[in-house]
Amino acid sequence: MAYGHKTEYRLRMRAQVVLHAARGRANARIARETGLHLDTVRRWRGRFAEHGLAGLGDLDRSGRPPSFTALQAAQVKALACRLPAETGVPLARWSCPELAREVVARSIASSISASTVRRWLGDDAIKPWQYQSWIFVTDPDFRPKAERVLDLYARTWRGVPLGDDEYVISADEKTSIQARCRCHPTLPPGRARAMRVNHTYRRGGALAYLAAYDVHSAKVSGRCEPTTGITPFMNLVTQVMTREPYASAKRVFWIVDNGSSHRGKKAADRLSDAFPNAVLVHTPVHASWLNQVEIYFSVVQRKVVSPNDFTDLTQVTDRLREFEDRYNATAQPFQWKFTTSDLDDLLARLDQHPAGRHEESSAAPAP
Known part of the structure; x- marks a missing residue:
């Protein structure tokens, strides 16, 4: 401790006082050699003699008394966990300054800063200024339908493993991809500068991108159409099913959502x-998140569409076609981890939700 490089300076000096004293040196000499005041040397020698090594530490200090009680902190957290409309406050979401203002208005505290509120909420990861959209299960056959999809991802159909000549296709449409022609050319990124895209643009029309994603080989076959509908979707099906290995396959399962097409x-x-x-x-x-092609569409949105700087729809079509070739050259199947066990856990949690029970009771027939 007396000569350790990682020991705090004050503790190191106190330990050196003790070592000098152990060698029989007088207080005055210790003070000269350590550069400490004589009274300081006396104090630490006395503390060590009385309490041993523990006496070299700092004593507990009273410090500033806490300004708020634990009850006040709990009341603030409870207020943050209520919707503002429930408390009569004309806000959609709480912010820390608004919470601090309401705390004072409710006489929970005479004064409080937004930073104090933020620190208290941070202890329990409460973030009332954020929100997520969600929806309850409304399909009465949700579980059997979802189970069929998850079984296909695991290469099983009605309890029987799929053969080598059976395939699983995930298909859907990405609607309204616009061609936005920027009024000024996009500037490439530079040193300490992000790519710059002009805010104003001229509309060059929109198209729909239909894609069929082979779940287990990660191959994509897509096409662009002026709009969605039965005919465009069947065009995609024909494009896929007339090619090998699907044309001669025993079965090809097409996983789709409940869109009108x-x-x-x-x-x-x-x-x-x-x-x-x-x-x-x-x-x-309302379970298109079970359709793996949606993951591919998110990749397309990030890597191809955004920030949307195209001269016309022809350029959009060419870019999507070229990206398909690039994607198919290196893509690996998505690591899908949501299983039927996870599905059961999800449905069990939803059944325990009070709003879910209310919806079920309201949907039940009257006696």
Whole structure:
């Protein structure tokens, strides 16, 4: 401790006083050699003689008394966990300054700063200024539909493993991709400068991008259409199903959401009539997040569409086609980790939610 480089300076000097004293040196000599005041040397020698090594530490200090009680902190957190509308405050969300103002108005504290409120909320990761959108399960067949999709991702259909000549396709449409022609050229990034895109633009029209993603090989086949609908979707199906290995496959499962282009039994019949080896599998209502092609669309949005600087729709089409080739050259299947066990846990949590129970009770038939 007396000569350690990582020891605090004050502790190191106190330890040196003790070492000098152990060698039989007088207080005056210790003071000269350490550069400390004589009274300081006497104090630390006495503290060590009385309390040993523990006596070299600092004594507890009273410090400034706390300005707020634990009850006040709990009341502030409780207020932050309520919607402002429930408390009669005309706000959509709380902010720390608004919470501090309301705390004073409610006489919880005579005065309080926004930084104090922020520190208290940070202790429990309470962030009332943030929000997330969500929706309750409304499909009565949510679990069996979701289970079919998850089983296909695990290469199983109705309890039987898929064969090597059976494939799983995830398909959907990305609507309204605009061609925004910027009024001034986009500037490339430079030193300490991000890429600059002009805010004003001229509209060059919009198109729909339809994609079929092979879940287990990570290959994408897409096409651009002026709009979405039954005909554009069947054009995509034809494009895929007339190529190998899908044309000669035993079965090709098409996972789709409940969009109007491929909704219901009519869509399933239309698909099987055109291609007998094709099987249409719907995700539950409001569960397009189970469709893996949505992940691919998010990649397209980040890497191809944003920040949206195209001269016309032809450039959009060419860029999407070229990106498909680039993606297919190196892509690996998505590491899908959501299983049927996770599905059961999710549904169990939703069943315990008070709003979910209220919705179920309100939907139940009257006696």
